[in-house]
Amino acid sequence: MFPEASSLRRIRAIFFRYLILHRRSLVRLFEVFFWPVMDLLIWGFVALYIQKAANGPIIQFIVFLVGAMISWDIHYRSQQALTLSLMEEVWTRNVTNILLSPLRLWEWITAVFLYGLIKVTVVTCVLSCIAYFLYAFEIIRIGWIFLPLAALLLFFGWAIGLFTGGLLLRFGYAAEALIWGIPFLIQPFSCVFYPVDVLPAWAQAVSRCLPTTYIFEGLRASLRGQSLSLSMWPAIFGLTLFYFLLGILFFVWIFRRARMQGRLGRLAQD
Amino acid sequence: MVRELVHRYAGSERPAVDHLSFRVRSGEVVGMLGPNGAGKTTTLHAVLGLLQPTSGAVEVLGFCPIRHRLKVLPRLSFASADVDLPSNLSVTECLNVFIGLYGVRDAGRFLEKLMEQFGLVKLRRQLVGTLSAGEQMRLKLVKALLNSPELLILDEPTRSLDPYMASKVRELLQEIRRERQMTVLYTSHNMQEVESFCDRILFLHQGKLLVEGTTREVLTRLQSRSLEELFIRVATSGELFHVS
Numbered sequence: 001m002f003p004e005a006s007s008l009r010r011i012r013a014i015f016f017r018y019l020i021l022h023r024r025s026l027v028r029l030f031e032v033f034f035w036p037v038m039d040l041l042i043w044g045f046v047a048l049y050i051q052k053a054a055n056g057p058i059i060q061f062i063v064f065l066v067g068a069m070i071s072w073d074i075h076y077r078s079q080q081a082l083t084l085s086l087m088e089e090v091w092t093r094n095v096t097n098i099l100l101s102p103l104r105l106w107e108w109i110t111a112v113f114l115y116g117l118i119k120v121t122v123v124t125c126v127l128s129c130i131a132y133f134l135y136a137f138e139i140i141r142i143g144w145i146f147l148p149l150a151a152l153l154l155f156f157g158w159a160i161g162l163f164t165g166g167l168l169l170r171f172g173y174a175a176e177a178l179i180w181g182i183p184f185l186i187q188p189f190s191c192v193f194y195p196v197d198v199l200p201a202w203a204q205a206v207s208r209c210l211p212t213t214y215i216f217e218g219l220r221a222s223l224r225g226q227s228l229s230l231s232m233w234p235a236i237f238g239l240t241l242f243y244f245l246l247g248i249l250f251f252v253w254i255f256r257r258a259r260m261q262g263r264l265g266r267l268a269q270d
Numbered sequence: 271m272v273r274e275l276v277h278r279y280a281g282s283e284r285p286a287v288d289h290l291s292f293r294v295r296s297g298e299v300v301g302m303l304g305p306n307g308a309g310k311t312t313t314l315h316a317v318l319g320l321l322q323p324t325s326g327a328v329e330v331l332g333f334c335p336i337r338h339r340l341k342v343l344p345r346l347s348f349a350s351a352d353v354d355l356p357s358n359l360s361v362t363e364c365l366n367v368f369i370g371l372y373g374v375r376d377a378g379r380f381l382e383k384l385m386e387q388f389g390l391v392k393l394r395r396q397l398v399g400t401l402s403a404g405e406q407m408r409l410k411l412v413k414a415l416l417n418s419p420e421l422l423i424l425d426e427p428t429r430s431l432d433p434y435m436a437s438k439v440r441e442l443l444q445e446i447r448r449e450r451q452m453t454v455l456y457t458s459h460n461m462q463e464v465e466s467f468c469d470r471i472l473f474l475h476q477g478k479l480l481v482e483g484t485t486r487e488v489l490t491r492l493q494s495r496s497l498e499e500l501f502i503r504v505a506t507s508g509e510l511f512h513v514s
Contacts, residue, residue, distance in 0.1 A: 006373045013370020021358055093354035097413070100318055101371040102343045256322075259336070261280055262312065265320035 010103050014111040018085050019118065036073045036123055037130060043069055044135050063223050066137045068192045070127045071219055074120050074150050075212065076183050078157030081116030082109075083164045083179050090168065095267045105255065109248075113158055120154060142222045149215050152240045156211050159240070160186065162247030166254035172267060192216050211239035275326035277312050285324070286312040288477035296420075299447060299454040301468030303461075303497070305505035309477040310457045314425055317455065318348060331420060344372060347414040350425035354406070357399030361390060361409060364398050365416065372417040384412045388442060404435030411439070415446065421453045428460060436460070440467060461497035471497075475504050 022029050047062040054061070089095040098108070124139075131137040139146065164182055167175040189203060190212035196204055207213040214236045218228040258264050271293045278285040287309040294300045302310050315321040316328050319335030319342065328335060335342045355364050365385075369377045385391050388408040393401060401409065407427060414422060427443070428436035440463060447454065447467075458464050464471060465485050473480045473488060481488050485497060494500035 009373050010371050013367050016370075017356070017359070017367045020363055024358065024360075088356075092356045092358065093352070094356045096320070096348070096350070096353040097355065097368070098371075099320060100343060100346075100348050101368065102340055102373070103371050104340070259320065260322040262277065262286075262315060262321040265311070265315040265318070 006102075007104070007107055010101075010107050011111045011114070014098075014103060014108060015114050018088070018112070018115045021088070032119060032123060033126060036077070036127055039073070040066065040069055040127055040130055041134075044131065048135065060223065062135055063137060063141070064220055065193060066131045066135055067139070067142060067219055067223055068216060070124060070131060070139065071146075071150065071153060071216065072187070072190075072192045073127060074124055075153040075157040075160075077120045077123055078116045078154045079161040079164065079183055081119050082112050082158055082161030083168065085112045085115060086165045086168055087176075087179070090172070090267055096265060099264055105252065109162070109251075116158065116161070117154065120157075124150070142219060145218065145222050145228060149218055149236075152211060152215055152236055155240050155244050156215075159243040159247035162244075162251040166251045169251075169254045169258045169263070169267065172263075186210065186212065189213070190216060195220070209239070211236050211243065214239070271327075271329045272313065272317065273327045273329075275313065275316055275323050275328060277309075277316060277321065277323045285477050287316070287323070289326070290474070290477065290479050291326075292472050292479060292482060294421075294453060294455055296453055297451050298470060299456060299468045301464040301471045302455065302457045302474060303459075303464060303471055303501065304474035304480075305501065307476070308474040310474055311425065312477075313474070314423060314455070314457065318346075318423065319343075344417060345419060346421040346423065347417055347419035348423045348425070349407075349410040349414040349427055351407070351427060351429040352425065353410075355398050355409060355413060358397065360395050360397055361385075361401070362394045364409070365413060368413050368416055374416055377416070381412075381416070384415055387445070388412050403430045404432070404438070407431060407435075407439055408442070411442065418450070419452060421455065424454065424456045426458055427456075428458065428463060436463070443467065459501075461501055465497055473500070473504075480504070 022032065044062065044066055047065040051061050086095075089098055128137075128139040131139070142149075160182060164175070164179045167178050171178075189199075189207040190210050191199065191207055192212070196207055196213055196217065199207055214232050218232060218236070221228050255264075258267075273291050275287050275290040276285050277287045286307075290309065290313060292300075302313065304310055312321065316323050317330055317335065319328075319330075319339055322336060330342050331345050333341045356367070359367065365381060369381070374380070382391075385394065388411060390405070390408060390412060393405060393409075398406065398409065407430075411427070414424075424443075428439050431439060443454075444467065446452075454468075456464070456468060468485075470482065470484055471488050472482045473492075481491055483491070489495070489497070489500065492500055494503065
């Protein structure tokens with residue numbers, strides 16, 4: 001069923017509440033681009049250097065690395081957009097006002113998803129342009145497959161964002177370190193920059209439980225001019241959907257528990 | 271209406287609210303008093319649906335504030351010294367967000383009137399974080415009145431204000447109360463304020479309702495000369511009075 005008009009009004013209100021912050025603050029705008037651009041510059045030039053030193057056999061190295069970096073950023077930024085929006089309300093001690101408005105939980109999450117989508121799209125475009133001019137990397141080389149894979153990275157980022165958001169509701173400010181750290185816990189097992197067989201057997205078992213492993217395998221295959229094995233798609237979709245639903249359930253469960261324990265009204269004071 | 275409300279926080283020895291029952295009638299201004307730890311904030315959170323009580327029932331405007339959240343929240347509003355508005359938005363942007371959240375239609379003229387009433391017109395472009403404590407409180411009240419609530423819950427609205435600003439805020443609240451005949455549930459540590467503003471008082475102590483009634487009734491029953499004296503007696507001796 002299509003959401004009612006009042007829902008759309010509320011989603012729009014909260015969406016603009018986050019978006020408007022970037023219009024006002026140059027620092028925030030700077031922060032959106034600073035880290036991804038810095039990563040791209042550092043690792044891009046390192047890759048160029050290795051490629052020159054190797055003189056040939058790993059000619060594709062920069063393509064894989066830059067492609068992986070841009071794609072990883074989609075996952076990371078979408079997770080951050082969700083969690084930081086929630087953090088924003090806690091930091092500004094506005095969270096009670098939001099909880100006491102007629103905004104439904106799903107409307108809030110939808111607005112934050114949209115905000116994340118805009119942020120990720122803009123950052124990906126900027127990174128792709130920089131990668132093109134500095135390293136002659138063309139994102140379109142990945143092919144049409146980039147779009148569904150990027151969408152899945154976005155969804156998995158939201159799933160992790162819901163999980164870290166739940167931790168924020170449970171532990172308050174104390175969860176801040178986890179919020180920043182959890183994506184980096186996933187990264188080595190996601191085989192972002194290397195194939196899965198590089199990992200030891202136990203780590204391979206972990207990595208096969210993450211959709212990102214298959215997504216990055218798919219991206220590398222596409223950059224090599226191969227197509228992604230059809231048998232991988234159910235794993236990619238299935239795992240992403242599984243984590244996304246798990247993220248929603250976890251967030252809603254924590255939210256209800258926080259209400260039960262009387263933590264909702266004290267979130268900004270912990 | 272609050273009936274036999276009990277709430278025990280995890281790890282706490284005694285309940286924050288202990289079998290508390292009271293009723294607030296439509297159009298009434300009720301002050302909730304009590305020393306720190308009396309259970310005022312917990313009670314307010316239960317009334318607002320921010321907290322699921324351990325036992326007992328809360329009914330706000332005829333509905334359970336948790337199960338029928340969307341039937342209750344558009345009709346009530348809340349302002350507190352402890353809850354801020356987004357400091358990084360301008361006054362207008364901030365109010366527009368809440369206009370959107372409450373779905374207030376044709377808010378323009380109404381908002382203009384409220385801003386004028388609360389002396390915020392000149393501050394409309396200013397960032398919320400740069401406003402003084404008094405200006406911020408006035409903004410919180412404007413936000414709280416945006417949806418024309420039937421029930422207004424105010425948690426120590428004058429706490430961080432200097433005497434001049436506190437009296438201005440009190441005047442504005444009186445004016446609004448006269449104008450709109452809304453029901454108000456009010457907590458404050460300022461006894462004079464409670465005396466002048468509230469029709470009835472609920473005096474809480476250690477999570478229990480010690481006494482309720484008009485100021486005169488409360489003072490007569492507890493044999494005190496003033497609310498301030500009564501407050502100090504309860505807070506210092508920790509004495510639980512037996513009210514007949």
